[in-house]
Amino acid sequence: MEKDQLQENYDNSRFLSCHLCSAECLEDWPQGWKWFNSKLYYISAGKESWTESQKDCKERGADLVIINSKEEQGFISQFTGPFWIGLSDREREGTWKWVDGTTLQEGQGYWRKDQPDNYNENESCAETAKSNSQKTWNDFQCDEKLSWICEKEG
Structure with a gap:
């Protein structure tokens, strides 16, 4: 019963x-899509560069994930990763933009301690991984191959 x-x-x-x-x-x-807060999320099984990951999301009618709230960050950070997210400073070093063109304001976001650091002046894409902390973002080399998270409206 x-x-x-x-x-x-x-x-x-x-x-x-x-x-x-x-x-x-x-x-x-x-x-393969997961539902959260009126949006759908695709967690990739494969690994690609940041650019190829965004291309795959586009082919699925989505974008790399744009994290807009503490709740969404909590949802994303439950997955092991590391995963590409839709944030980079490829256009201009230090100016972090989401794939939709919006700028992440300085001091905002969920960066790990001492991140972003542009290690070896070669880290322009953001990745995230599971953590006990809300602070999970790290800047990383865009050509590294990681899994990714796509997001689209539900």
Whole structure:
């Protein structure tokens, strides 16, 4: 009886989640996407450079993840990683921009202690990894091959 109740609760929550998102969500969600706070997230299994990761996200109708809140940062930081996120200072050193063109204001974000540091003057892309802390971001060489997280509207 307890098992049946748990299954019914699961089915009901899945039904509700699907009806809150678009038809595109219904089509894509079961195929590797995770639902959180009205958005869909794809956690890659493969590893690519930052540029190739963003290209893969675009092909999926998404972008590398843009982290807009403490809640979203908490959701993202539960995954082991490291993962590329949609943040870089490739255009101008020290000016961190999201893939949608918005600038991350100085002092904002969830950088690890002493990050970003542009180690060897060769780190222009942001990655994140699981941590007990909210501070998970690190600048890293863009051509390194990491997993990535895509995000799109649900």
